[in-house]
Amino acid sequence: MHLMFIFLTIFFHYVACLDYDGWMNIKVDHSLNCASEKYCKRGTITLKSIRAGTAIIDQIPFNRKHIKELQELAELDGFYTIRTLVSTAEGKEIEFLSSVKAKGLLENGLSDIISAWVLPSGEVIAVTFQVMNSTQTNALNLDSEYPINSDFYLRHVDQAPVPDTASYIQKLEREREAREKGELKDNRSFLAKYWMYIVPIAVFVMISGAGNPEGAAQPSR
């Protein structure tokens, strides 16, 4: 029983061909209402297993100062920049930057979409923040605190398809066998094959027959 279990896990590990699975921790910082530094903490996203893809998102709610700063940025048509630091079990922290238009974030009611792209080796190549294109403009009340709704998607970079030579060779072999076995039989009826030629000939005969008996009949009288 144990052997079966061990065998299955190892077997599936190889078959799925995802070279690496581990945990991933993303620290999210933004540049709103930061006292002295350029970026201050906004939240964290933790994943236990990259293959599973379920994430636990923990973010601070936006208070009055944050929203006021966002509104100022939106008036200037500026960008709301987010810095993420991704650390995986392999080691180093990698920094990513991403921006959305401040106007877009306000219009969406502080809901954004976070996508992280992962290579099969487990390395993260991009962490992007985007907002949906919505047209509703929610007027945000400056007094209360607003939590940020973030949806997190983990996207895997897939293996590209390889030229499919196997099925092509099979198709060629099948065609070769079919050709060797017998000709494609054209066993429709004679009429079905040649109706295209018979009909005009019949039409011609009838026309000339209708014309000529009358013509023959008239002079004969």
Added chain:
Amino acid sequence: MCIYEDQIGKFDWRQTYVGRIKFAQFDTVSTAKKIIVATEENVLAALNLKTGQVMWRHVFESASSGDIQLLHFSDGDKVTTVTGSNPYLVRGWDPTTGVLLWEWPISIIDTERAHLSEWWVQNGMLVHLLPAFGSHLEVTMYNLMTGSNRGATSKLPTVWTNDGCILTPPYYTCISGNMGNYMLLSLDVTSNAVQIISKPLSNYFSEGEVIEGNLRPLDGKTSQPGFIIDDKAILLIKNNEFEPLNVRLADQSASATFIDAISGPMLVQAWSDENKGLSITAYNIATNTEITDMQMSGPKINIPEAELLGVLCINTAREQPAYRILLNGADDAVHLLQQGGRVVWSREESLANIVAAEFVDLPVSETDAALESEFDQKEAIKVYSSVWAAFVRRLHTQYQQLHTLIQNLQGEGAVLDTPSPLVRDYFNLHKIIVLITDVGKIYGMDNLSGEILWQRYDGNLNTESVVMFTRRSARHPPHDAYVTIIGKHEETGNGYVISLNPIRGTLVGERVLRLDVRLLQVALLHTVDAEKLHALILLDEDETVQVLPVSAAPLVRDLYMYVADRETGRMQGYALKYDGRQVIAQRTWSLNLGGAGARIVTIAGKSRTERVHSAGKPLADRSVLYKYSNPNLLLVVLERPDPTHKDVVTAVAVDAACGAVVAASTHRRARALPLAVHSDNCLAYLYRSDKHRRLEIATMELYEGNERWLPAGTQFSSFGCARAPSVERQAYIVPASLTALAFTSTEKAITDTHLLMGLSTGMLMELPWAYVDPRRPMTLSGEPREEGLIPYAPELPLPAEASLNYNRTVQRVRAIYAAPSGLESTSLVLATGLDLFYTRVAPSKTFDLLKDDFDYHLISIVLAALIVATYSTKYFASRKMLKQAWK
């Protein structure tokens, strides 16, 4: 491509080049007098002495294994070359036909010092000299034709050798000793007795002259071994003795050679000066006089840094001997001059190394410009207040047109004295190609004939990652066309900007601008200013922005730039905005594509003038599959070594404005080629699969789906959509090796796009996109058949009919440039490499032109016959009726 045999040469031309000449030898023994040349591009060729045309040519490998180390030719003998860089190949060629006669390899065991080898041929033996500075010289002699080595290597003890030594066959000469106490030493390496000639250097200099101790050999093939010391004194080695010449080097940068002319031994010197131009002098050593026919100095011949390749003395019927002087310039052009300074022919060999090309429209003629301005609404409203005024104007322009027509009809008999000025033709097929070559020379070439209209050499331009922008086309008279070239300064690496008028080649606007910072990225502003000029935005390495012209700074808004680091695979993006005083670049995104250790192989973006014609593809069930059209999309191909799979190729489609990854895929055990193309929603890139040892092409197409994401007519914004499009992917096997890839492009994008491929064999192929379409179905049945998709086959067909250049091969195709023309069906194609090839391509056949063999005669004959038949039948029928009525 499928052209007909009688269309050869009508739309296409080819120019062959050899590259910058390294060694040259005159061949005057054979019936056709020629010059045998070996070039830096690893080409061995024979040029006709009278015309400079290539008679035969052999192209060796472009890697270091094809480097030509020696070219030897003596009258009556065969041509010998030594190519390679350990191991070497010695080959012998027939000078008349160029056919290979023999070849044998040499391998040197000491690989570290092998690059110091020197070669020369003496008495039918190939001598190889390998110096070990400070200790000895190793000399090996091989039989030239068979390669047999007579005995072992002989080692000559020479403690006095250093890296400043030069070889003047068969003597090896050095200057050794301490400052102020220099000794000149020389040794005949091939003689059996070891005899060193040693003299103090001060013998050859007068008192008080500063002696630096630099040795330089004489250029070209000298009849006597000799060398130049300190760019001043010239010495020959005769009878085992140093013999100084009475004449000194005329200029520090002069190049000198020594030949045995009819009148006696002669020293020829050539140098060029910025003010005085090219100067050549000749001195007869025996009589100690200067030969005045050879002397010339002319500012009109512009050869920068002239270098003598060889001087030939021809015996003519008259008493005076004629001389031919072969000169090389720093701009890679080679010229053959006659004595007196007349240029017999010149070859622009820098065109063998083109790094950038751009097609520029010609301006319209005066009458056409007048016509067009009539229709320009704004101007019309300004000038003409009433309908009558516009009507009078129309009459006026029509009278002018009639006038020119009559003139043309009359003038057809007369000879055209003035050359026709460069104006746009009706279909906008006549353009000017601006070419930038590796050495820093810029050419303007006429695309229909291939002749060079203007050229400009700038030695300070470093063309490593040069970019060329057309900032204003010739469509806005009275403003001239404006092209800007941005490169690096040769010495400092800072930005170097050249602006010129591509029609005439003159400098305009900013002219030559030297910046004092290095540049990270350059972009063209999409809006035009009052003079219809696109401003140039320069982002330098401190992330500050410069705008040229400065007055266009307030126009900057909604501009995004990206910078990619080739060695690490990191990319970052900036948003530029004018904040009232200056333009600020704010970093908005950064990505780490490819993972650790990745390297960007190539980035393919969309062309600036590209348009999208249809919003989607109609499917068989009459629904539409909408395309994902993102003008900010970039295709980035990266390569990374991997411990488990030898190499991994990652291809990522990135939106460069917001830094979002749109699609990505990886290939295992593959190496990427720096060839990727991207147009509309189709992406394609090449990689070599190590597992199957073949070249494969991977294609991706991005679709939104069966419904549009945004309502029709809304402007696209990269920051607006967060959905990822669906990706169709496929890979195909390419049964050849490619060195260049491009898409055809047309003005309105109504015609299909075809892939243009340059093969390593020198053929240019055109492949319809339908063959690499990722949606090719496995089986052909029902719906896919209605859509017109070809059934799937893993290998791409490359038939001979698809070749653009039939049997005119282009050696070493490096890049293919395609530009739209005025005709929607036609695209203009230029292939560059060692040779140039230009042609016209019609991917959907010429649907907007009458075909070439349109049967004018048959149709007119049939029409005439029918008319005649109609009238004659009418006549006969009326006559018959008349007759019947009378019965």
Added chain:
Amino acid sequence: MCRMLSSIVPLLLLAANVLCAVNPSDDEVGVGRYIIEGRVFPPENSDASNWQIDTRIHVNAGEYIGFVKNDGTFTLHNVPSGSYVVEIVHPDYMYEPVRVEINSRGRIRARRVNYIQTSQVIQVPYPLKMKAATRFRYFQVREQWRITDFLFNPMVIMMVLPLFLIMILPKMMNDPETKEDLKQFGDIAKMTEFPEMSEYFASFFSGGAKPGAAKAKQNKKRQ
């Protein structure tokens, strides 16, 4: 049961390893330098006196370039061990490429190139003997105007054939013998009452008055 499992498990593990394992590469570059040699045969009916100068031998798309001597033989020196595609490049004639494999011991094997089935081995004699396969057909042939295209055009047939029938048949009718034959044929045909359909309907709808008038009209006409 457990014993069976314990024997199957290592076997299946081995199989699983094969799925994702790295194939041992057989194209490692060795140290020795070898020679690829062969002979190129010019096409039979070629009149070009120096086809040798236009012929080049490309190994791995230009990694090594070889040239032919007067008699057509070529040798490529200094080639390390590995797998190479040798192709003869000539602007007018096509030669089949050959895959030459040199293993680390110096044994050379030549086989046909097949990119689809890369492991297929159809051996080709070594030293290579390359014969020109075909001449490149770069051009399309212009459509020639042939008289048969003109005659078999359906539009032409539809125009000309009825014209033929209309003009020739009356001439045939005037012949007395055929007139007799046709009259007989016509009598037989009359019995089948074809033309009288209209009269039948007319009589059916309007009683008996009309037929008489119609008959009178007909008699008048026939006079």
